[in-house]
Amino acid sequence: MSGEAVRYEASEAFARRMDAEDPLRHFRDEFHFPRHHGEPVIYLVGNSLGLQPRKAKPYVLEALEDWETHGVEGHFRGSHPWMPYHELLTEQTARLVGAHPLEVVVMNTLSVNLHLMLVSFYRPSGDRRKILIEAGAFPSDQYAVASQVRFHGYSPEEAVLQLSPRPGEETLRTEDILETIERHGKEIALVLLGNVNYLTGQAFDMAAITRAAHRQGCRVGFDLAHAAGNLQLSLHDDGPDFAVWCSYKYLNGGPGTLGGVFVHERHARDKTLPRFQGWWGHDKQTRFQMGPDFEPIPGAEGWQLSNPPILQMAALRASMEIFDRATMPALRRKSERLTGYLEFLLEQLPPGFVRITTPRDPQQRGAHLSLRFSKEPRKLLEKLTAQGVLCDFRSPDIIRAAPAPLYVSFLDVYRFAGVLERHARD
Structure with a gap:
C-alpha cells in the first residue's frame, strides 16, 4: 500500500x-472481536473503546501469577517486577506521541491528569487569568476548567473563553483560533484544546496554535483523548507545555485504564512549578528513605502520585507492543x-x-x-x-x-x- x-x-x-x-x-x-451470529462484528467504535488485544489476558494472568507466587516480593521478582513496571511503557509511549522518554509517563486517568496539569500550568495572575477552550469541548474538560477557575476565585463566565464556529459552520477555522489568541492573548493564562474534537472529529493544528499562544505568553495544553493512537503526533517538536490522554479508546488498554501525560522537557527540572506531590513522583534513589522533603523525579515522572495498578498496565502493555510494531x-x-x-x-x-x-x-x-x-x-x-x-x-x-x-x-x-x-x- x-x-x-x-x-x-x-x-x-x-x-x-x-x-x-x-x-x-x-x-x-x-x-x-465481539461476535454476531458467529461472525465478527463490524467494529467502528474504537474511538469509544478499543478491542481487546489477544495478549492482554496472558499479560494480566502473568501479573496475577507473580502475585500468587511471590506476594510482596513480586515488586522485585517474577517475570516483570512491579517496582519498575511502568517503565516498560515509557519508550513505547514516547514513540507513539512523538516525545522524549523524559517527557512522558503512564499514570492515573485522563481527568485526574488534567487536574494535575492545571495545578501546575494554569497560574492566573492580574489580567491574565482566562482559559481558552473550544465551545462544546468534552464535558470532563469543561468541568475541570470550570472547577479550576472557581478554585482560583474566578467565575467561569468571566475566566473561560470559548471558541465557536462561524455562523452556519460546524467546525473551527484555524485562522479564527489564531486570531482569537492574538486578540485576547494578554488575558489568556492557558490555551487548552482537545486536539481531536470528540463530537466533530476535527483535528487542530497543534504546532501553529502552540506557536501563537507562546508568542502571547500563554501556556498551552492539549487533551489527546481522541488523538493518541489516532494521529501521528510530534509533541516535543510542536512544543505544548503539556498534554494528557486516555488509553481505552484507540490505544485498546481496556475500560477505564490508565492515561498518559506529556510534560515538555523545558519544564523537566523546574522545581518552582507548583504541583500536587506524591510518593511515587519522588526521586527514585531516595524514595525509600521516607524523608519529609519532596524531591521530584526530573520530567513527567515527577508528577506521579501513587504506585500504579499493575493489572491495568499489563493489559495496556499488550496493545502498546502492537503499536510499536505497526x-x-x-x-x-x-x-x-x-x-x-x-x-x-x-x-x-x-x-x-x-x-x-x-x-x-x-x-x-x-x-x-x-x-x-x-x-x-x-x-x-x-x-x-x-x-x-x-x-x-x-x-x-x-x-x-x-x-x-x-x-x-x-x-x-x-x-x-x-x-x-x-x-x-x-
Missing part, C-alpha cells in the same frame, strides 16, 4: 484487493485511506440521506467521521447494532463511525456502507 493517491471503487472486489495489499492486515488477527506513520497512512474510502462510499448513498460534518481535509481529521442522518439516527443505530455493525450516538443527532486502522478492514468499511444503503432505500 504505497503513498500514492487511490482511485476508490464501490465494489467488494476493490475492498478485498485493498486488504490483500495492506501491509498491516495481520494486526487484525491480534484482537478479539508504527504510527504506517497506521496513519492506512487510516487516511480507510477514512477516505468510507467518505467515498457515503457519497454514493442516495442524496440527502447522510451528511458528513467532520472536515474533508485529511489533515484536519483522524479516523472517525461524524455523520448526520436525515432519518431518525437513534433508530438507525439500533438497526445497525441488530445487524452486527457497532457505531455510537452522540446528542443531538450524530452517529460516529471510526475505522481504527489496527483492526478495521476495507471490507468492513464496504459492508458498513452496504448496510447503510439498504436502510437509505427503506
